[in-house]
Amino acid sequence: MTSYSIEKLIKMRWKNEISINANINYYHKYYLFFKWWGNVLMKNNKLKTVIIDSSGNDEYYTPKYAVYPILEFLKPFKNIWCPFDLPESNFVKVLKENGFNVINTHISLGQDFFDLNIKCDAIVSNPPYSKKYELFERLFYIGKPFAMLVNETALFGNRKRFDLFKSNKFEQLQLLPRVEYFMDYAGQISKGSPPFRSIYVTSNLLENQIEFRYMDKRLR
Numbered sequence: 001m002t003s004y005s006i007e008k009l010i011k012m013r014w015k016n017e018i019s020i021n022a023n024i025n026y027y028h029k030y031y032l033f034f035k036w037w038g039n040v041l042m043k044n045n046k047l048k049t050v051i052i053d054s055s056g057n058d059e060y061y062t063p064k065y066a067v068y069p070i071l072e073f074l075k076p077f078k079n080i081w082c083p084f085d086l087p088e089s090n091f092v093k094v095l096k097e098n099g100f101n102v103i104n105t106h107i108s109l110g111q112d113f114f115d116l117n118i119k120c121d122a123i124v125s126n127p128p129y130s131k132k133y134e135l136f137e138r139l140f141y142i143g144k145p146f147a148m149l150v151n152e153t154a155l156f157g158n159r160k161r162f163d164l165f166k167s168n169k170f171e172q173l174q175l176l177p178r179v180e181y182f183m184d185y186a187g188q189i190s191k192g193s194p195p196f197r198s199i200y201v202t203s204n205l206l207e208n209q210i211e212f213r214y215m216d217k218r219l220r
């Protein structure tokens with residue numbers, strides 16, 4: 001019996017060297033499973049989301065219109081820590097423009113969020129997507145009110161995160177339309193609407209466990 005790696009099988013299928021029903025060996029079942037799963041993801045237009053989530057690329061920046069909906073909930077506070085933000089971040093800009101005292105820190109300034117505990121009233125940002133579990137674990141540990149703008153897809157679709165949210169107090173600010181992130185602060189040009197919606201996951205900030213707000217994309 002010939003044994004092929006899954007990669008080899010995929011290549012062979014790609015080149016039409018094997019039929020979809022070829023019974024080569026038991027690895028073939030895995031190939032069929034991945035093919036089927038790929039189709040399911042594609043159909044739901046979620047493949048891009050999965051790729052963004054697992055790409056390890058955290059350099060997606062927030063437009064101003066996505067910062068405005070959180071302002072009304074920050075009214076009781078004065079000192080806001082933005083832990084994933086350079087001075088050019090729109091969180092820093094919008095919060096300052098609205099009278100908050102902003103303390104911004106960022107990994108590229110030698111300030112690792114996981115090593116810091118800054119004196120503040122609340123913590124607000126769009127965090128790195130690649131560290132979702134560690135991020136919320138640390139935020140709940142710090143215990144300050146927070147608001148994190150995140151991709152809502154599969155947020156609870158992982159046992160560790162499911163248990164973390166199950167055992168901590170949090171709220172959700174649901175947003176529409178979708179936030180178009182950009183990759184360069186200079187131009188602030190997005191590549192179009194992403195295949196996922198964003199929400200603010202907050203803690204001790206919203207009166208209700210879930211709130212809904214529309215954003216005005218003309219506010220830039």
Ligand SMILES: C[S@@+](CC[C@H](N)C(=O)[O-])C[C@H]1O[C@@H](n2cnc3c(N)ncnc32)[C@H](O)[C@@H]1O
Pocket residue numbers: 058059060061062083084085086089090091105106107108111112113114125126127128129
């Ligand atoms: C999704 S981006 C958002 C940036 C900014 N908050 C915004 O909304 O425009 C997350 C940022 O966090 C930075 N980052 C990643 N790990 C970090 C860490 N451990 N501590 C501080 N910043 C970090 C990344 O370099 C990236 O610039």
